[in-house]
Each structure stands twice: as structure tokens, then as C-alpha cells.
Amino acid sequence: MRNNLASPWMKSVRNFVILIAVWEFVGRMDWVAGGALPSLSEILIQLWLDRADYPLHIWATVYASSLGFLIGNVLAIVAGIAFVLSPTLLRLMRGVNIAIFALPPIAIAPILVLTLSGMAPRVTLAALGVYFVTMSATVIGLSQYDSRSADLVRAYGGGNWLVLKLVRVRGAIPDILSGLRIAAPNAVLGAILAEFGGGGRWGLGTYLLGSLGRGDPARLWGIGLVATLIAGLSYAVFALISSRISGSTAIPSSHGSDGFSRPTQALILCGTVALPFILWWAFIKLTGVPDLIAKTPFGVFDYLFLSDTSAIARGKLLEALGQTLPIAAVGMIAGLAFAFLLAISSRMFPGFIKGFMPIALVTQTMPLVALTPLLVLILGRGYSVTLWITISVTFFPAFVLLVQGIQRVPQSVLDLPRAYGASAWKEMRMVSIPAALPYLFAATRLTVPRALLGVMIAEWLATGTGLGNLLNRSRGLLDYGMIWTVASVTVLLAVAFYYLVLIVERRTLARLGMQNVE
Amino acid sequence: MTSQPAGISLRGVGKTYRGRGKTVEALRDMNLECAPGSFTALIGPSGCGKSTAMRVALGLESYDSGEVLIAGQTPARATAGGVTGVAFQDAALLPWRSVAKNVALPLEVLGRDPAKSKVEIAQLIDLVGLKGYENALPGELSGGMRQRVSIARSLITSPEVLFMDEPFGALDQIRRRQMNVELQRIWSETQSTALLVTHGIDEAIFLADQVVVMHANPGRVVEIIDVPFARPRQPDLFSDPAFHALTDRIAKVLHEE
Numbered sequence: 001m002r003n004n005l006a007s008p009w010m011k012s013v014r015n016f017v018i019l020i021a022v023w024e025f026v027g028r029m030d031w032v033a034g035g036a037l038p039s040l041s042e043i044l045i046q047l048w049l050d051r052a053d054y055p056l057h058i059w060a061t062v063y064a065s066s067l068g069f070l071i072g073n074v075l076a077i078v079a080g081i082a083f084v085l086s087p088t089l090l091r092l093m094r095g096v097n098i099a100i101f102a103l104p105p106i107a108i109a110p111i112l113v114l115t116l117s118g119m120a121p122r123v124t125l126a127a128l129g130v131y132f133v134t135m136s137a138t139v140i141g142l143s144q145y146d147s148r149s150a151d152l153v154r155a156y157g158g159g160n161w162l163v164l165k166l167v168r169v170r171g172a173i174p175d176i177l178s179g180l181r182i183a184a185p186n187a188v189l190g191a192i193l194a195e196f197g198g199g200g201r202w203g204l205g206t207y208l209l210g211s212l213g214r215g216d217p218a219r220l221w222g223i224g225l226v227a228t229l230i231a232g233l234s235y236a237v238f239a240l241i242s243s244r245i246s247g248s249t250a251i252p253s254s255h256g257s258d259g260f261s262r263p264t265q266a267l268i269l270c271g272t273v274a275l276p277f278i279l280w281w282a283f284i285k286l287t288g289v290p291d292l293i294a295k296t297p298f299g300v301f302d303y304l305f306l307s308d309t310s311a312i313a314r315g316k317l318l319e320a321l322g323q324t325l326p327i328a329a330v331g332m333i334a335g336l337a338f339a340f341l342l343a344i345s346s347r348m349f350p351g352f353i354k355g356f357m358p359i360a361l362v363t364q365t366m367p368l369v370a371l372t373p374l375l376v377l378i379l380g381r382g383y384s385v386t387l388w389i390t391i392s393v394t395f396f397p398a399f400v401l402l403v404q405g406i407q408r409v410p411q412s413v414l415d416l417p418r419a420y421g422a423s424a425w426k427e428m429r430m431v432s433i434p435a436a437l438p439y440l441f442a443a444t445r446l447t448v449p450r451a452l453l454g455v456m457i458a459e460w461l462a463t464g465t466g467l468g469n470l471l472n473r474s475r476g477l478l479d480y481g482m483i484w485t486v487a488s489v490t491v492l493l494a495v496a497f498y499y500l501v502l503i504v505e506r507r508t509l510a511r512l513g514m515q516n517v518e
Numbered sequence: 519m520t521s522q523p524a525g526i527s528l529r530g531v532g533k534t535y536r537g538r539g540k541t542v543e544a545l546r547d548m549n550l551e552c553a554p555g556s557f558t559a560l561i562g563p564s565g566c567g568k569s570t571a572m573r574v575a576l577g578l579e580s581y582d583s584g585e586v587l588i589a590g591q592t593p594a595r596a597t598a599g600g601v602t603g604v605a606f607q608d609a610a611l612l613p614w615r616s617v618a619k620n621v622a623l624p625l626e627v628l629g630r631d632p633a634k635s636k637v638e639i640a641q642l643i644d645l646v647g648l649k650g651y652e653n654a655l656p657g658e659l660s661g662g663m664r665q666r667v668s669i670a671r672s673l674i675t676s677p678e679v680l681f682m683d684e685p686f687g688a689l690d691q692i693r694r695r696q697m698n699v700e701l702q703r704i705w706s707e708t709q710s711t712a713l714l715v716t717h718g719i720d721e722a723i724f725l726a727d728q729v730v731v732m733h734a735n736p737g738r739v740v741e742i743i744d745v746p747f748a749r750p751r752q753p754d755l756f757s758d759p760a761f762h763a764l765t766d767r768i769a770k771v772l773h774e775e
Contacts, residue, residue: 148607148608148610149610149611151573151606152604152610153623155576155602155604156598156600157594157598157599171614
């Protein structure tokens, strides 16, 4: 009976202590891959021995991620306010927004290193990592407000600006804060990935990469722990400021086509598609990097189709795609399927979910993909490491989203089938699965970029195949055309996937009479 | 003040919502004259256009035909000039502002300095029976108290014309009657022209000089009934046989199609 009274918190703490104990024991016994998983005490001892190395590495990463966090969020909030005031602008920028959301940071890290210098690539990647989350949170926060309060201001002759100032901005602050909370670990991840991408002596990413070849598991784990700690702390700071539980992962959209004639709409659509390419072109012209190194969209087209070596380049690219895409798809499907099954069965094993949910939430704050070297250490350099990374980066966010979605179903709706004597299976079929379906689609959309990122990092660091490897090798061969090609093709693919899922989602849910989760 | 007549005047107002393949005629040829200082109640079933009529008069929605004058001006000029006051069904208080700051909101919208109206704000809070709650946040108040804050807020500009859209709709019957009695007292002290949108027949009769009965599809006025009872009206009017007779008559008009 006492056990029933224990809070979920106590259970989580208990599980955590058990986990640490098992870890210590397994590590001491060298049971995993011949000592690739050291015990916690061994890691801490190594951390102490290396203590002279850490301050400069930590400082470099924290500096880049903080600056990127600041710049990215200022831009995001300004953009969010502008988008709310002008839906046309939001629509026009949609292509850019989706591209920033979907781009796997590792794909453009080499580009940024080529075109920018010093800390700038790291700061840029960190800023890109936070922009989308905060921008969406700002738009959503400003869009959800009490229409009566807005009417009141209008009833006294107030315009859009006064409504924004008096009613909407203040109401959006909790949403913006929860956006900042989710964005904070992204900044750390961005900085570390840029460090993988090259340049600079200091930084936890550089340190991690440099230690990978030295075969000292305890040190690698120490760096991983410190990186996780920094990301977790940045998350905790904003979690403390805002006590909201769930953040929004929505993509703000301007629904309907009110007030625009067909030609105007077509014009806006053209602008939406063209704008990312225009910005790409402008970025290169503004940085003033020579054409040989920095390729404009035309340069990439030229490299792939018009130059003498085009055929060879296309062959390499297709071969890499053939290696990367199947394994990304398999890993993603496995991760999503596992998350879906576990989430819909949560009604049958509520105790397990209660104990597991905190762990799943904690992983959200970890720069999972930045910890790839640790998995390489355990799983070797084969395909299994790619698969496991992809599964882990898709499983956790999908699981959290699905469980939160199912929890939003009112208790009375869940109880209704039971009241008519339905079995647990029937109840699941009638309520839990349909309730989880919209969230499954949303999870698919949101995890596509993560899956690509996970696969590419594994390829870059470990397996020596696919797009990630092609990117890394081209760096060594100074094959600038290929670097730009891989980066642009990856981003295009991620955006295309996103839209593909969105179209299937809209069709399916419309047929089932459901709302999609924005 | 202005030499223009205070009051509300809707002449031949029409308003149609056009959706996808579906049009709703919210108002057809609506005529309504509210004399300065009079109290008018709009009553009718859901979708009869009574709220739309009020929103049109407040300039919150456009209209397709006819003419709307508030204190002799267009709705937009009247609202921007601080001629009108408004209270909605929900109290619509900003949850992060104290009672006093919520009451002061219309002044800020109109670009006036709330600091100059400290005395008026305190008087109004006292008038609605919330003295001592000036610094409370809406979350700390009961539903009835929040509604009284919204009444105080609607009066802060000393409006010539006061609009109320089911201001007591969220309250229980007992609290509602108390608020009716208080509203009559407050209104009689302000000398404003009042337009009340309501679902309750007894509320309409108790407060109004004229009750405007509306029907839906299309939204239109079917009858305007004068209320003869002398003011100030006492709570025992609710149990007067003449009151019941008038209630029955309005109910009959409401239910005939």
C-alpha cells in the first residue's frame, strides 16, 4: 500500500538511482563492448584528471552558444511580431522558415566554415538552431489571445498596434519563455556541431572529436556529460522562469486565402519559393567570398549539370543518397513505430509510462546527436550505430509528443467505451489510436530533420558512407562544388519530406474528420 | 459638450455574412431609435442578430446598407471620441492587470492619462461595491465581482452611450437580480443612453424603457414594446402581476414565428 502512495517523482528518483547502480556495476565489469562503457566513478576520476583542459573548451562552447542564442532569439522575436502584424509577410517567408527548421545543421556547418571566419560559424549555427522555435512560439503566443479583450480595445477606437501592445504582447510572454526554454539546448547543439565542422582549437565538440581517435572511453564520456550538463542547465534556467509544462512545436501558418486575388496569391507563392534561394545568393554576395569557394544556386546547378565533371559528381551524389536515405527511413520508421506502440499502450501500463516519461523528457534537453562518438564507441563503426542513433533521435521526441497528445483527450471520452464494457483492446482501437493519429503525423514531420541529422553525423564520424561521409571527404579534397551540392540537396530533401508528410497528413485527417496538430 | 443629440439611431441597417456557398442574413432593414437618457433592451433567440446590431453600433463590424448614428456621429468617430462605453458577456479583464488598471484601460486606449482620473477610478470601484479591491488581480475575484469591474470599466469615460452585451449572462439567477438592481441605480446616476443585449425577459423588463424583440433568419426586429413601470423600480416588481403579464406578452412575441 505504501508503494501506491509514492509520488511519480519518488519513483523517478528510485529508477534513476537503480540506473546509476547498474551503470556502475556494468562499467566496472567491462561488460559492454570491451570497456566502451566505463563506470560513472571512472568517468568522474578521468574528468578530474582532465580538469585543466575543460575551462577553455567549455568557455568556447558556452560563448558561441550564448551569443548565438541571443542573436537568434532577438531576430526570432522581431520576426514573430512582424509576421503577426503582416500575414502576407509570414506567407512570403514560409519557405525560408521551413528551410531553417528542416536544415540538418551538420550539412551547412562546412559551408559556414568556408564563408565565415573565427567564432562566426558557431554563432550562426547556434542562432539558426534557436530561431525557428522562438519565432513559432512568438507567433503562436501573439495569435492566441482573448478576442473579447481585443474587441474592448477596438470598441474604444484602438487599432492593431494598441491591441498588440495592451492585450497580445503581455499574453504571449509565457509562450515565448517556453520557446526560449526549448531553444536553449538547441543553441548548445548548434555550437557543438559547428565545432565538428572544423575550425578552431577550443570547444567541447573539437575536444570530443579529438579524443575519439585516442580510444579513452572515460574521457569521451566525461565530455559528453559536461556537454549534456550545459544544455540541461540552459534548459533548466528557462524552465525555472516559465513554469509551463508543454512547449509548442507548431509551425505557424496563415490559413485561408482571404482578401487576395488569384494572381496575387500566385505571386506570393513564387516569392515564398524563391526567397530562400535569393537569401542564399545574397549571403554569398554579402560575405564577398570568391566564387571558387562559395557557390550560388547557379553555381551548384552548373556543378551538377553543366561542367565537365558533372557526370562524376552526380554519380557520387546518387550513390551517397542511396546509402543515406534507406537507413534514415528505416531508423525513423522504427523509432516512430516504437514510440506509437508505447504511447497508445500507456493506458494499459500507466505505471510504466509515469516512470518513463521523466527520462524521455530529460533526453529532450540532451544534445543527443552531439553524443554520437559515445555510441560509436559502444556499437563500433558499422550500420548498427547509424540505425541506433536515428532511432534514438526520433523515438524520444515522438514519444513525448504522442503521450502529451493522448493526455489531452478528456477522461470522460476515455472512460466512455469502458462504461459500455469495452475491452482494453477495443478501447485502444476506438479512442487511443485515433486520438494519437494526428500527433503521429506531427511527430513524423518534426523528426524528419533529426533523423537526417543523426544519420549524417554517424556517417561523418563513423561509418564512412553516405552523404555525411561525402561532405566530410569533399572538405578534405577541397571539392567546394560538392560541399555546396550536398548541403543544398540535403536541405531541399528535408523540406520536400516535410511537405510530403504535411500533404498526406491533411488528406488523411480530412477524410477522418480530424484536425491536424499545428 | 456637443450640441448633437445623444442616443442611438439605426436606420434601415442590413448586414449579410458571405461564407463558402452559404450566406447568412444577420440583419435585415433594422430600425431602432433610442432617445437620449433612455434604456433599451434587445431580446431574441441565438442568431437573431442582436449582438451583431450592437457590434455594428460600436464600429466593431461593418454594415452593408443603412445608416448608424451614435450621439449624432458615425460609430468610428463616437468610439474614438470616448462617447461610448461597453461591457461584454465575459468580463474580458486582462488577467495581469489589477482591478484599478483594468478599469483605466479605456483611458489608455483613448490616449488619456489614467493618473489624472485616479479619483474617478476610485469612485467607480466604490460605486460597483468593490472598495478595497483596487489592487486585486482578476484571478482573485469571483465571477460576479469580475463582472462588476467590467461595469465600472464601461463607465470610466463618462460615456453618453452605454452598450452591454449580456453582461450578466455568466451569473446565476440570484446574483443576476442583485446586479440588475445595482445596474439600475448606477445607470440612473450617470444619465447615459443604454442599450442592453440579453436573453432574459425579466431582466429586460426590469431595466428597460423599451424592449426590442428580434427573430432570426433573417435577423430582424418584430416588435418594440414599451415598459410602463415607474422608476426607480424596486426588487418586488419581479413578483408584481403586471410584470408577469408583460413577461407573458413578450414571451408570446418571442415564440411566434
